[in-house]
Amino acid sequence: MRHLMSPLDFSTDELERLFVLAGDIEKNMPKYAHVCDGKKLATCFYEPSTRTRLSFEAAMLNLGGNVLGFSEASSSSAAKGESVSDTIRVISCYADICAIRHPKEGAPMVAASRSGIPVINAGDGGHQHPTQTLTDLLTIRSLNGTLNNFTIGLCGDLKFGRTVHSLIRALLRYENINFVFISPDELKVPDYITNALDEKNASYKEVTKLEDVIGNLDILYMTRVQRERFFNEEDYIRLKDFYVLTKEKMALAKENMMVLHPLPRVNEISVEVDDDPRAMYFKQAQYGVYVRMALIMTLLGLAPDVLDKEA
Amino acid sequence: MLNVGKIEEGFVLDHIKAGASLDIYHKLNLDKLDCTVAIIKNAKSNKMGKKDLLKVECDVEMLDLDVLGFIDHNITVNVIKNGEIIEKKILTLPKEITNVIKCKNPRCITSIEQELPHIFVLTDPEKETYRCKYCEEKAAKH
Numbered sequence: 001m002r003h004l005m006s007p008l009d010f011s012t013d014e015l016e017r018l019f020v021l022a023g024d025i026e027k028n029m030p031k032y033a034h035v036c037d038g039k040k041l042a043t044c045f046y047e048p049s050t051r052t053r054l055s056f057e058a059a060m061l062n063l064g065g066n067v068l069g070f071s072e073a074s075s076s077s078a079a080k081g082e083s084v085s086d087t088i089r090v091i092s093c094y095a096d097i098c099a100i101r102h103p104k105e106g107a108p109m110v111a112a113s114r115s116g117i118p119v120i121n122a123g124d125g126g127h128q129h130p131t132q133t134l135t136d137l138l139t140i141r142s143l144n145g146t147l148n149n150f151t152i153g154l155c156g157d158l159k160f161g162r163t164v165h166s167l168i169r170a171l172l173r174y175e176n177i178n179f180v181f182i183s184p185d186e187l188k189v190p191d192y193i194t195n196a197l198d199e200k201n202a203s204y205k206e207v208t209k210l211e212d213v214i215g216n217l218d219i220l221y222m223t224r225v226q227r228e229r230f231f232n233e234e235d236y237i238r239l240k241d242f243y244v245l246t247k248e249k250m251a252l253a254k255e256n257m258m259v260l261h262p263l264p265r266v267n268e269i270s271v272e273v274d275d276d277p278r279a280m281y282f283k284q285a286q287y288g289v290y291v292r293m294a295l296i297m298t299l300l301g302l303a304p305d306v307l308d309k310e311a
Numbered sequence: 312m313l314n315v316g317k318i319e320e321g322f323v324l325d326h327i328k329a330g331a332s333l334d335i336y337h338k339l340n341l342d343k344l345d346c347t348v349a350i351i352k353n354a355k356s357n358k359m360g361k362k363d364l365l366k367v368e369c370d371v372e373m374l375d376l377d378v379l380g381f382i383d384h385n386i387t388v389n390v391i392k393n394g395e396i397i398e399k400k401i402l403t404l405p406k407e408i409t410n411v412i413k414c415k416n417p418r419c420i421t422s423i424e425q426e427l428p429h430i431f432v433l434t435d436p437e438k439e440t441y442r443c444k445y446c447e448e449k450a451a452k453h
Binding site for chain 1: 416418419420421422423424425426427435442443444445446447448449
């Protein structure tokens, strides 16, 4: 049985298959309306995340399946002290596949080790968020045409931002990608990420000002400075407005630079940028549904072989 | 000069970094074994200046030496049977260690999930880096 804990769980060939399937979903949505008839997705969210949960639920509903679950720990058995291991054993009796979000890092892995159904990590603390990464990869592949040969700037909270960590590790498997990390010193990428970059001899630089590098970027990936990742409010307030993308900064960027953001946005991208044709973050949310549909079908063994058909 | 007698069957762990023997005593769970143990601290060593030694009289199958490889693979392990050294074991870095050290990351699932083994995986043999299997936090230097 396959689970998805990290974007690296799938080989690049398997990812390619997933992205081709997602591309076909985009073009022929009605074709997939009954693929998961009679199947149930459990969304076990131990911390609130409306966006990711609804994206999973929309994906399953689009496939003709049903959804059940909880959206915060207080409304689940965790509030009574039930372990993740026990919860997943029970959920395995109710559903065919499970997406789990948990504030503790590694919780989905614990669930997967005890589960009778495929488990998808829908975010674990500051650690991994693989379906966001699949969304990001699909967006880049669809809009850029390829997952090789580009310069990507990652801006904001690079220390606690799990989407950034997952994305970097996933991109390291593709060729000729230059990374530019734009963050305050306090929120630089952690050592295990720079170690991974060094091991692969990847080209990267770390800077503190977005203006200095924005003109060189093909893709700008903005992130939110998350209040819940800080231990103290004072640090949060001091750092949250450091890196705000404005119309003025966009004027310095390439004409075809793509702006991505995992959302939700707070104020790191001014709303005036939304009308810029280079702003792709709402499109990205749509790709999130397609890739989750492709993933659910794949893990349930219900994916049609679109790759062969294309060839 | 302190004299500690010979052992019939067991281990002599030599070239332990001075002062580290008590930690090894606990990590090998020797406190839980009903056997004779000699802890020798700060013995003279030509190679190290000062060193610690541990002599353990027990069945040679009883100890998990993987843990020693993790703690310090420069320790010399002499296996004793019938009062003689029958083998000098070469320690290597174990691929995985279970319940030897605890994950210090307060955000790790091991901090709340009961009965979950604390597993660390060797991720970089060159730098001797171990990371928590669950949250990938680097093991604290020992």
